[in-house]
Amino acid sequence: MSWIVGALLFWAVAWAVNVALARSPWHGSRAVRVAVPLIFGLTLLVLWQGLVRGLEVNPVILPAPTDIAATFANSTDVLWVDFVQTVLKGALSGYAMGCGAAFLTALAIDRSAFLTAGLLPIGNFVAALPIVGIAPILVSWFGFDWHSKAAVVVVMVFFPVLVNVVQGLREADAMQKDLMRTYAASYWQTLVKLRLPAAMPFVFNGLKIATTLALIGAIVAEYFGSPIKGMGFRISTGVGRLAIDLVWAEIAVAALVGTAFYGIVAMIEKLVTFWHPSQRVG
């Protein structure tokens, strides 16, 4: 009982602190902007801990955060092996290949207005489809190891990136292109100096969407067959043999990797598109 009361008390206090911070004159400062969501997240963890301990939930159903943290610390070797297999080999290689292929295809398509007009609606539609369903087919083509995972990722990230790059390449307006023509710039000069930089906000939009898709693809593909390592493998077998705390540790890794991956791409975007209005501070 004391666990639940304590957790609820913590929640009330944390909420009051957050309200005070948000109303304080420093609400625009960076420290507060970081602190408020962190306190909110911490509150959720404390509530989870309090409810699991207070209601004495069976750890086979829902382990407490501290149990998960302990498992995490004890099985870093397993988690690392899975991380290498799923993230580095499956997701990242597929992400690089898929985004690269999409980028080159977009450059090729862009030279024909007819193809662009035909491919944009189709690409937009395909990007919205449940392409993960293709995972079993690709696993049967490329085998159980990471190659099939990378293939699934390639297919999943291809269309969102393609559509965004094609759209981005149309961003430079007629006046700017005319200016380049008056400079007697060649196709490649116009591309590199005007159209690619102008396309970057769109390109990064596609790249950011693709980060999450890459992880989803790599993990789902492992549900359809994998060597005896990998995050998807560990999760699906963990549920089967009731090693729920290990499953949660894998989920924590997936969450951290997903957020970090997205964050890194967003950071590169900030460096590349510093000129864009959406990146201006204040």
Next chain:
Amino acid sequence: MHILCTTHTYAYGAWLGKLMKRALPVLTVLAVIVGIWYLGAWRMNMPWALQQAERAEQTLSTGELFKATMNQTRPRVPAPHQVAAELWSVTGEMAIKGRAMSKRSFIYHGWVTLRTTLTGFALGVTLGILGAVAITYSRVSEMSLMPWAIVSQTIPIVALAPMIIVLSNAVGIEGRGVPKAIISAYLCYFPVLVGMVKGLNAPGPQQLDLLKTYNASAAQSFFKLRLPASMPYLFTSLKVAIAAALVGTIVGELPTGAINGLGARILIGDQFGTPLAIWAALIAATCLAGVLVVVIGGLQTVVLRAMGMAR
């Protein structure tokens, strides 16, 4: 559109011309894709056909070889017409026989997926709108919710999917419907949240000030200004969200051992080694996604026109 067409036939011609101009490139690209598909089927199925011929000690002419790659029962890549035939045999043909709702019919499985998608969509849209209202009116919720909403979308939901099923079973929810709907809602609430935050803040300070001079209450300014102003943003997000909801449902059906639904058909097709069933289920899911997006698009046109906001 209808009245316009009958009274001004020339407008109809122009409209048709415009449609052709837009449809022609799309149709061309589609034809190219089908062509590549046939080529792929020919190339990928060739080794098996050659192997069979060798075993039977026959030699195949090019024409015979092509034929042999197009009609295998377990092809690596089924040809488009095979997938179409398979799809027809589990939808139209069964409907004609009056067994549209039998367990083998894709109409039944499509309905299961559609039901979950719509449940998840409703749940996600409600959450998204409520979240957007909270974020618009309360700075604390904006500061604490918004970063986590973004983080939630960077977490691969498939990792969480099995846990959502374990948990909802533990709470005493029977069946797969609810956990699938939760996964679907998880994917589709975000576009609605972001779109509605933008939409509810779309009215400028001038318009808000005007309502203040009218002495409008907070509720009045919400229902008479902010909510109507957000409608174009809402519908744009809804189109993204319905597609995301379908993706969520299929993702929820794939790794969870569900037996009903299009995603489950993919899983079962994989386990029984029937590639035709997998491809047919994929195409069926594609059609479902298309129909859903078109329906929301139609709704968007009707509502925005009724509100005088059509572009």
